[in-house]
Amino acid sequence: MNIKHVIPHKTDKTLTINSAETVKAAIRLLHTKGVGLLIVVDDQAELFGVVSERDVIRVLDEKGAEALDMPIADLSTRDVITCPGEAHPHDVLDKMFEHNIRHMPVMEGGKITSLVSSRDLIKYVAKHLKPDEQAMLWAKLIQLH
Known part of the structure; x- marks a missing residue:
C-alpha cells in the first residue's frame, strides 16, 4: 500500500499558480476550487513553493488590503515538504505531524503529480485499513488537527 x-x-485537484500572480489571484483560486493549498511554480513550471489558506490569512492580518496586490512569491513557503508516490500512508502522516502541515505534494520523477491532505488520509483509513492499522493512523491524525 x-x-x-x-x-x-486527486490529480485534477492539484492546482498551481505562477509565483508572479497576486495574493488576490491566489484567494480567488483557493475559493473557487475549494482547496487549502496551492503549488507555486516559476515561469518554467518548476516548483517554487507552496501557499496555504493560513499563509494568506496571516499576510492579510499583518498588512491589510495592501497585501492583495503582493506577488504570491512573497508569502510562499520555499522549503516544501514532499513525499514520493511510493510512500506508505503511515510515513506520510508521520511527516505531516513532524512538520505540522496538512497538505503534502506527491513527487514522481522530480515533478509534482498530486497533493495529499490529512483529509484524504482520514477517508482512506475509514475505508481500507484493518482495525489495528486504523487505530494507529487515527491516533496520529488526532494529534495533527
Missing part, C-alpha cells in the same frame, strides 16, 4: 492508493482521484 502506498500514497498513490490514497489519492488516485
